[in-house]
Amino acid sequence: MTGHGTDAHPHGADRLCDAGDLVYSRAVRRGRVPRTDAEPVPCLLELALLHPDPDDMDWLVPTSPQEVMTRLLRGVYDEVSESHRRVGSAVEAFERYAGLGRRIQASAIASVSLEGGAAIRVLDGLARIQAAMDDATEACTGEVLTVQPGGIRREPELTEGLHRALALRSRGVRMRDLYTHVARHGQGLLNYLELMGDAVEARTLDEVVDRLILFDRTVAFIPANADHTMALELRHPALIDYFVTVFDRLWRLAIPVAVPLPDTGIEGISxxxxxxxxxxxxxxxxxxxxxxxxxxxxxxxxxxxxxxxxxxxxxxxxxxxxxxxxxxxxAASRVPEVPAQLTPADQESPTAL
The missing domain is CATH 1.10.10.10 (Winged helix-like DNA-binding domain superfamily/Winged helix DNA-binding domain)
Incomplete structure (x- = not known):
């Protein structure tokens, strides 16, 4: 922990301070708490015990006690030679919270839990977004689908997520990227596709939906605000199926980057x-x-x-x-309308929100 949280709450996640225990217990019992309740205990947000409610950012919902325990133990076991006491303490603490959670009605939970994590998780801040993307990249074994709205891809934007793309290529993961036609005119995109070789297949359309990244048709990332400083990590099967359907339909309409755009058939009209x-x-x-x-x-x-x-x-x-x-x-090349929540935004790099 850093800054204000460290000075006010000098402890780890294995044993919360009294103030933090009170707020987190209340959040688990009620399903959520106002963001103002957590201001005196910044340790809860720093330790990711609470995170923004996807439906109302002024409220915070508790991270599943089981998920917190799993994340904590992963780090604790790395230091098991000197941390046996902390393991037992963490298990005891979060089993108590899990007992509180079992009494919550399912309708009171803002994030539905699924095997492998929350169905909808709000990622607040670029650092958490990048960390979640890195985790998804590491776990990916088969396919990545991305939609990249905007225009010409500048070199810094393309290189921002290049380490993830190269890691995926090294494991034989196949990637399919959708861009707008305007992106064809940028040398940066052409250089990126040449570097990635047959690991990436790219197509373009007049316009596409907002940024979307799908790993193994299991987890998806979409922006949660206009400036892309927040994102949603989605694992709900119904949502994933919907995004895959949208992508596949746009893919069939799109034109491969290697294929020239068709002539309009009207002299002087591009x-x-x-x-x-x-x-x-x-x-x-x-x-x-x-x-x-x-x-x-x-x-x-x-x-x-x-x-x-x-x-x-x-x-x-x-x-x-x-x-x-x-x-x-x-024009025959026009793309059918899609839901309003998937409108285009500005541009970024592949595998980066």
Whole structure:
């Protein structure tokens, strides 16, 4: 523990202070406690005994006593030669909490427990997100599926999760990545795919859903806030099946990176301008179109200006009419709508939220 928590609560997870014991016991009995209750006892958050409620971030829910005990014992056994006393103390402490937990009604638990961990776990902070991703990478043996929204991949973003990608490749894990068409124009992505060889298969679409990373169709990671400083770790079979279905349907619609994008069939209209035209026909504003296609608003407006010039439109209204006349409002390459919670966001690297 560091900082304020260490000064106020100089102890380990094997024996909580009286204040921490009181708050954690209350959380286990009731299923959750207000975040303000934990402010005087930062040890509970630092030791991950409490974590944010996925449904209301102003509340904290207790980590399963069995899960806490398992995590604690893993570290204790590494030091077993000098820590026999701590093992017994930890088991005794968390068996008592487990007894309290058995009296909780299932509906009062915000995170449903499954074999291997919580069905939904909130990861608060980049350090915890990266640690959970590293654990999932280490456990992965077969397949990784990722959706990477946004535009051109910059080198720093691609190298951020490169250690995980290389570790997966070394174990023969296969990876399938979905990007937007705009990502094709970045040398960083091409360099990454060349480095990974046949371990990675990449395809692109006009637009994709928000960031999604699936390991072995068992555990998924998605962002939990707009700036990606929080994430959800998901293990519920129904959610995993849903994400796999979404991915597979988008994959079938996507075009391999090695294959050129199809000609629009309209002289002077690029593939990107065709995509912009279809979104304009749906009534979207410039900023929304730019976000969904992974380009800047300035670039989007430049394409709209060229589109207007090519189609001979003198106004935005006239442009809409011309788009419909030439058939750009129903392009075959458009992606079907998906649930609102899976809208595109900014860009990051493969295997990094």
């Amino acid at each position: 593939h990107r301008e065709q995509s912009i035209a279809a979104l304009l026909a749906e009534g979207h504003q410039d900023a929304v179109i730019a976000e969904r296609l992974g380009i800047s608003v300035r670039t989007c407006r430049a394409h709209i200006a060229r589109l207007s010039e090519t189609l001979g439109a003198a106004s935005r209204t006239q442009l809409g009419v011309r788009i419909a006349q030439v058939g750009l409002d129903g």
